[in-house]
Amino acid sequence: MALPYRRERPRLPAAERRRQIVEVTTRLIAERGFWGLSMQDVADGCGLTVPGLLHHVGSKDGLLLAVLDHRDREDMRSVGEQAPGTLRETCAALVRRNAAQPEIVRLFAVLEAESLTPDHPAHDYFDARQRKTVEMLSELATDETGDALTLARQIVALMDGLQLQWLRYPESVDLVAEWEYASARLFVTVAE
Amino acid sequence: MALPYRRERPRLPAAERRRQIVEVTTRLIAERGFWGLSMQDVADGCGLTVPGLLHHVGSKDGLLLAVLDHRDREDMRSVGEQAPGTLRETCAALVRRNAAQPEIVRLFAVLEAESLTPDHPAHDYFDARQRKTVEMLSELATDETGDALTLARQIVALMDGLQLQWLRYPESVDLVAEWEYASARLFVTVAE
DNA sequence: ACTACTACTGAGTACCTACTAGGTAATAAC
């Protein structure tokens, strides 16, 4: 009744394995979305079995949570690093950061659309994220315009939209350049 | 060897059944995307079995194709109906039309993000669609600005982005109003 | 060396996936 127990691939400490799992999952969700993601694919990408993967994340929802948690901590870290600036500077910094990590931007683009439906496991997360972003930009915008909320929404919309085009045509669309052109129009007092 | 053959639900002519299938599928893809769509759900929504559904569309990819084909024909019809106008008028009409059909807009929002990956069955479709849209707007924009392509891209980006916000917060975001605010900024000569 | 812990596996469960083969019955053509 002895099981031929194979251990060909190395056994990693939990923290390191989790990092790997998050990295692999990020790539796969960016490609297929969460509905299209399979635990098997993630396990294969990490070189372990599905129960081995489940040992670390508990469930498929737990896997998504791990990815989003990791992103939140990374974002916190990067926001804390830079000095607070004007609205325009903040946006430019944000765009530059995004232009350097297409994989992450694509993860968010796919999940943001997928999570529009209320029964998506990341629905609440993206609701909160969207609110926070608009609020943050809106506060910065109060110095420059009367209708800060509207401007904040336009900024977010333009960023999201340009990112989609950039992700589809990475060679012919330069995200940073497009944002510069656009912000010239955005940050101008309306004469009407 | 006699099969107890059940036919409780009515038998429809092919064209009518196809219309129903497209309608149901549109709603389901908007909610779950194509990767998250199951033939079973579509069949249930139409009141027939999965092989019954397959009789009409052939395969899951064929189902998606049927939906996109139908959308194309509808769009053709609606574009043909209205007289050609200025860039600003054309955009406003487009936004008004979209504001009246959130289900369709959501279908496109979800599929556009999902189809970023080249192995998505709608990848080529959305590639072509994006190109055509930018080209069309770009031609209209040549009358008004020097950099028509950039302006066209900004218009598409802003529309896509605002739509995402509107789909997430349909009660607090008014698509038409937001577009009006935004176009006031977009269609202004840059003084820089 | 012994013990406790934990990262991980093999085997299995219950169910869902798209899709096929072959047949049945409602409809339309004549």
Next chain:
DNA sequence: GTTATTACCTAGTAGGTACTCAGTAGTAGT
């Protein structure tokens, strides 16, 4: 009324889904 067409069914295939259970082996603490 007979025949042809077609809308749709039952049954089945081959494989994928997330997840559970019980056990194994590598690691760390003492």
